[in-house]
Amino acid sequence: MSPASEAAAGVAADGRPVLVTARGVRKMYGEHAALDGVDVTVAEGMVYGLVGPNGSGKTTLLSIIAGVRRATDGDLALGLPRSRMALLPDTPEFEPWLTAHEVVDLARHLVDPSIPRERVGEVLVDAGIGESMHRRCGGFSRGMLQRLGVAATLVGEPELLLMDEPASALDPAGRREVLNPIARQRGRRTVIFSSHILADVQEVCDTIGIMQRGRVIYEGSLEELLIGQAVPTYYVRLRGDESRARAEFEREPWVTGVEVVAPGELRLSVSDLPAAEQGIAGALARAGASVVRVYVEEASLERAFLELTS
Amino acid sequence: MSLWKLELLRLRRTWRGPGLTVVFLLFGVIGPLTARYIEEILGGLGTGGVEIVVPPPVPADGMAQYLGNAQQVGLLAVIAVAAGALSFDGTADIAIFLRTRVSSMARLVLTRYAVYAGVSAAAWAAGSLLAWYETWALIGGLPADRVLLGTFLGGVYFAFVVAMVVLASAVTRGAVGTMFLAFGIVVVPQITVGLVGGVGEWLPGHLAASLGALTAEATDAGDYVRSTLVTVGLSAAALAAAVPLLDRREV
Numbered sequence: 001m002s003p004a005s006e007a008a009a010g011v012a013a014d015g016r017p018v019l020v021t022a023r024g025v026r027k028m029y030g031e032h033a034a035l036d037g038v039d040v041t042v043a044e045g046m047v048y049g050l051v052g053p054n055g056s057g058k059t060t061l062l063s064i065i066a067g068v069r070r071a072t073d074g075d076l077a078l079g080l081p082r083s084r085m086a087l088l089p090d091t092p093e094f095e096p097w098l099t100a101h102e103v104v105d106l107a108r109h110l111v112d113p114s115i116p117r118e119r120v121g122e123v124l125v126d127a128g129i130g131e132s133m134h135r136r137c138g139g140f141s142r143g144m145l146q147r148l149g150v151a152a153t154l155v156g157e158p159e160l161l162l163m164d165e166p167a168s169a170l171d172p173a174g175r176r177e178v179l180n181p182i183a184r185q186r187g188r189r190t191v192i193f194s195s196h197i198l199a200d201v202q203e204v205c206d207t208i209g210i211m212q213r214g215r216v217i218y219e220g221s222l223e224e225l226l227i228g229q230a231v232p233t234y235y236v237r238l239r240g241d242e243s244r245a246r247a248e249f250e251r252e253p254w255v256t257g258v259e260v261v262a263p264g265e266l267r268l269s270v271s272d273l274p275a276a277e278q279g280i281a282g283a284l285a286r287a288g289a290s291v292v293r294v295y296v297e298e299a300s301l302e303r304a305f306l307e308l309t310s
Numbered sequence: 311m312s313l314w315k316l317e318l319l320r321l322r323r324t325w326r327g328p329g330l331t332v333v334f335l336l337f338g339v340i341g342p343l344t345a346r347y348i349e350e351i352l353g354g355l356g357t358g359g360v361e362i363v364v365p366p367p368v369p370a371d372g373m374a375q376y377l378g379n380a381q382q383v384g385l386l387a388v389i390a391v392a393a394g395a396l397s398f399d400g401t402a403d404i405a406i407f408l409r410t411r412v413s414s415m416a417r418l419v420l421t422r423y424a425v426y427a428g429v430s431a432a433a434w435a436a437g438s439l440l441a442w443y444e445t446w447a448l449i450g451g452l453p454a455d456r457v458l459l460g461t462f463l464g465g466v467y468f469a470f471v472v473a474m475v476v477l478a479s480a481v482t483r484g485a486v487g488t489m490f491l492a493f494g495i496v497v498v499p500q501i502t503v504g505l506v507g508g509v510g511e512w513l514p515g516h517l518a519a520s521l522g523a524l525t526a527e528a529t530d531a532g533d534y535v536r537s538t539l540v541t542v543g544l545s546a547a548a549l550a551a552a553v554p555l556l557d558r559r560e561v
Contacts, residue, residue, distance in 0.1 A: 086410065098316075102319070107407070152407070
């Protein structure tokens with residue numbers, strides 16, 4: 001097993017500088033491979049969503065990029081010094097006897113003392129904890145600690161933000177308060193955002209890497225994934241018996257599968273969306289069906305994820 | 311906020327600094343009082359008919375009583391306080407916050423070491439000076455040069471103790487493990503090879519007892535050159551070893 005090496009990253013196909021390139025990165029904990037040959041490319045300006053179930057290796061990969069853990073094997077190339085990165089762990093903790101303002105001011109001073117002190121108050125207000133900035137963070141809720149973590153991360157104006165499950169343990173309101181400042185980073189800096197909550201990733205990210213058992217099994221734009229992986233699906237709800245409509249659909253060449261999901265409700269998998277749009281009404285008319293509702297299921301990251309990982 | 315201010319706030323807000331100072335000041339009060347009134351104390355406790363003859367106290371007894379407490383309970387207090395603050399990776403997410411922002415691990419380690427070595431030496435010195443004053447008031451005066459030299463050498467010893475805590479924190483993660491390991495590193499050599507004839511005079515523990523021996527005029531400044539050099543050298547070596555160990559450690 002060769003030791004892991006680190007080098008400078010190159011340039012992406014679209015000419016953007018690449019900030020992180022991982023090739024065959026492995027991380028062993030005893031006999032267990034937390035990362036088992038990970039390949040990742042993150043170009044400047046991306047909001048990159050690292051998606052995968054718990055234990056798939058997301059935290060380990062982010063920790064290796066940030067330099068708090070080392071790869072056992074493989075190559076990691078960085079297009080910027082680590083001093084220009086910031087890592088937000090999934091459960092940020094701070095000295096409980098420091099105020100929120102002191103935490104962020106400490107982060108500012110350590111990263112770059114020349115950053116004006118006024119910036120501390122600005123990022124605290126931006127993160128939604130301006131009113132609590134002079135309170136000691138020992139009494140903060142989980143959501144407030146997350147927002148304080150975001151503020152302490154942003155105050156240093158990092159070029160690359162590494163955020164590990166920043167909203168996964170929060171209620172919907174708390175998630176919104178954490179996701180909004182992250183979404184505002186689009187176009188301002190590069191972000192690698194890990195989560196197992198696919199809706200968060202779909203909302204915030206433009207590029208995703210899907211991890212499973214220590215490997216990246218898909219990497220590309222979110223748009224390509226949704227178009228390329230998700231099979232178009234229609235749901236048809238009828239009043240009364242669905243058997244005649246089912247038989248009609250099964251005769252259509254553009255239908256690849258018909259499933260009765262509930263009495264009077266059919267799920268159609270289709271191979272050709274335009275043909276389906278033209279043919280559904282005719283098939284239902286031939287079956288003499290009383291139609292309650294017909295709708296197409298929108299392609300979702302969750303569906304694509306399940307298809308990839310099943 | 312700088313790392314220096316962070317550590318000074320830690321000392322104040324966690325009561326580590328005031329707590330350590332109070333411990334040594336308490337010993338500074340109790341030591342000379344005990345030396346002056348030992349006969350009355352024993353009489354008050356009752357001796358069951360056994361007559362105990364206590365020689366009249368001399369000024370050096372006041373410092374010896376202070377030293378007895380400071381060397382034992384004071385040493386434990388310094389190790390406990392320093393271990394709590396110097397367990398760099400005791401809480402992983404706090405460690406990540408600092409590790410991913412400081413320019414070098416040496417900066418973090420040396421700042422924290424300097425603050426805790428300084429406060430330990432200062433607390434010891436405050437207790438020594440209080441014991442000196444009270445000894446003068448209750449029993450009699452002591453030569454200033456000997457008291458000050460003994461106080462300085464004791465401060466060097468406590469700075470060594472804190473360096474051993476740093477080394478222990480680089481080997482183990484939690485505060486409790488750091489405390490026990492540091493205690494072992496400090497005490498075990500003293501009670502093993504330190505008992506071999508002549509070796510003890512080379513070891514850091516020789517400095518710990520210097521205040522008592524100097525004020526009793528049993529030793530002179532020259533007797534502490536070797537142990538001072540060894541103590542300073544061991545402290546520097548411990549810090550030099552701890553920094554790369556902590557730098558390489560994964561969080």
